[in-house]
Amino acid sequence: MVRVYRYDYIEYVRGMKFTVLTFGCQMNVHDSDWLIRAMESRGWTAVSESEADIFIINTCSVRDKPEQKVYSVLGRLAPLCKKAGSFVAVGGCVAQQIGEGFLEKFPHVRLVFGSDGIAQAPQALEELAKDHKKTLVLNDFVAAYPEREGGLAQPNQDLLPPGIGTIPGQAFVNIMQGCDNFCAYCIVPYTRGRQKSRSSEAVVNECKSLVKAGVREITLLGQNVNSFGIDKKGTDSSFAELLYKVSAIDGLERIRFTTSHPKDLAPEVIKAFGELPNLCPSLHLPVQSGSDNILKKMGRKYDRARYLGIVEGLRKVCPDIALTTDIIVGFPGETDEDFEQTMNMMELVRYESSFSFKYSDRPGVAAVKMQPKVPEDVAQSRLARLQERQKSITRESLEALTGREMIVLLERKSKRQEIGGVSWRGKDPGGRVINVHFAGLDEEQKLGGKLVKVKITEAKNHSLIGVKMGEIW
Template identity: 85%
Template sequence: MKFTVLTFGCQMNVHDSDWLIRAMESRGWTAVEESEADIFIINTCSVRDKPEQKVYSVLGRLAPLCKNPGSFVAVGGCVAQQIGDGFLEKFPHVRLVFGSDGIAQAPDALVDLAANHEKRLVLTDFLGDYPEREGGEVQPNADLIPPGIGTIPGQAFVNIMQGCDNFCAYCIVPYTRGRQKSRSSEAVIKECAHLVKSGVREITLLGQNVNSFGIDKKGEDISFAQLLYKISAIEGLERIRFTTSHPKDIAPEVIKAFGELPNLCPSLHLPVQSGSDRILKKMGRKYDRERYLGIVEGLKEACPNISLTTDLIVGFPGETDEDFEQTMDMLERVRYESSFSFKYSDRPGVAAVKMKPKVPEDVAQARLARLQERQKRITRKSLEALEGHETVVLLERLSKRQEEGGMTWRGKDPGGRVVNVHFAGYGEEQKLGGKLVKVKITEAKNHSLVGAKVGEPW
């Protein structure tokens, strides 16, 4: 059976899609381009309205491609959890709907539906515990799983938890991914060791709020900081990253780890959302400017070269010009290397829907443009400060722009910055994905760096 997976949203969705591809390939299915597929799997995101609307557009586009009896669409992820069997009512070519906990059952469900053309299924029940999956997550000592489409050589994502208990006023995640459920530390550590054994050099730990890992176990499991130290000790693991962190839950031991663990990358995504205490309180973030800036100070003391990135929302209900200027001030104080910034949009069922007054669209757009322009200047200066410095880059893939006399590869330094490196005399037959190379930064671009290799890749 030929299938394709279309993915929207966060790194957790990317990881889920990659696992799903491998699970279906292990059943003899073949991952192909959309134009060649019989079965279409859409992994959806509903954190903001725009990606949700894209799902409906894609479903309309796929309808003419599902005329054959064996062709159908499966919708998974957050929008699937939110809409449920509404997809079956509105779109006849949708025959499977699975939520965040239902993904573990999705592979067998897809095989079942491919054989039974009249059947339709909805898998949106939340489970009490983390739903372990086949393959690396549930059988860490099984045969090594070949990388699926979309994987980056040498890198892997590992889910350590799912769901969230914070219920921020603007966020739909607790309603679409459920309450927090941590995996057992033993399962996480075994999976990480399994991946390193298979050749993975960098692991990114994933969760809606990794800092609260284990809290839902009521003390029965280890803390996130303890998990970091145990994973760091895995022989052969060169780099560890994690995302996402809620500032209210980051422990002093986690901050300390950035100064003590040699393979914990000096890079942290720490969403601030707003620089205004008044707006942070309305958002239900449970920290203020002073607390957040104290965390930043601690991180920079533990790891002076740490690269900080963040999420920002402008136009939250009731946000005044003064509130917005405090967010702009936060950019200058922290000097984030990059940020994901968005206009607030109502999401169904969240507390902020009822909050007044709403910020006019044109005001929110103007604020977003100002913020992004300021961030662009800060990012450029941060990257320019790295010119002349040496670093180690984990190569990922060929760069989009090539030059004569060799091949140019792109990868990331320990801080998570994109670095393009030219290899004179190399051809396409030399596969460098997953290799490390020492480079000297020669030029800063708006969002990336250029480096010259110092020595050969290993």
């Protein structure tokens, strides 16, 4: 059946089947969720990969490995695009980086869109579904944040393909796009463009619509949320002011935000952790290195003392705050002493978890030309040692929570089930994964998005186990 929609009055075959494959950060997950909702609102149907006609890959190029995965996926999808009308769309950071190169190398790719081009992607997908010979590249950066039209406040969970979609009761909200920091190792300013903040009114209105639709927890997203409002065009609020505005939304029970750059973490934001009851006591605060020498080479614009002062301030106003971080080992010029400073930082802060990686050259960044490079075997040895220590700290931190009572926002059924009921997994305000067994519960009963008080009974390597202490609401 052919229908006409208001979007430039493009005609298309209702029921076009598509799937979205997502790599990378939470911003990519959010972008994919929005794209799914936007296409569903136009009559398209989100399905699994084996059923799809159109394949959309949302890519990441922060490190080399995710980029290489994209080429592998494109090779796998080629046989599936032989039927008439089938094609691949490549979006995200690698799309911004490679551009028309995808069209030249992969004939089954007909749409390439960068981070600012996603707002135009739904219309472009419709055009390509109608005209099988057309190709499009949407890689121009725009001066202001590209507000997106279309889509619903909440997607239809039953229509989302496995592994993709908003977790019941939770949602991401972009507050900005791009980055102005140009850290020596980072490709983000080149693939996502310069920083562009949204208006606080647009952010608050989106959050209100999500809460009205049943969302209980919102995560505010940006490459550097702490610099919200201080970009070239600016906005009407600082990040701290935005937090207080969002916190005041009636019915919003939890707020999180990511990612934070320590150089821009204002005292007012630290203060908010002690004043806003729905601001979760958890913060991802990337340190990258514990060495002042390496931090300077990275262009991070803070030192150990500044970082540890932030940690002290956070724990003063919010003693139970759970801190996580990013760490790069093997940055050009990193000595054994520099690495020991990073290990010392881990002992001082005791992160509950960390994302740690070996440095890898990314095209166009300043660190590509920095010498000397750390030998691969040395970087690997340092990474293994750091990750082993992190495992121990994580386990110790989780064991210290045994016997505590937490409020858990349930997400989905646990992978491991017990006899005589159903086990569900969720997260506490600190962002820790907690598995809860519900004796006698019907397997078909849906608890996603529900809250329950839980007593922690056991700690695992990366999660907790608890028992229900009261009613589910």
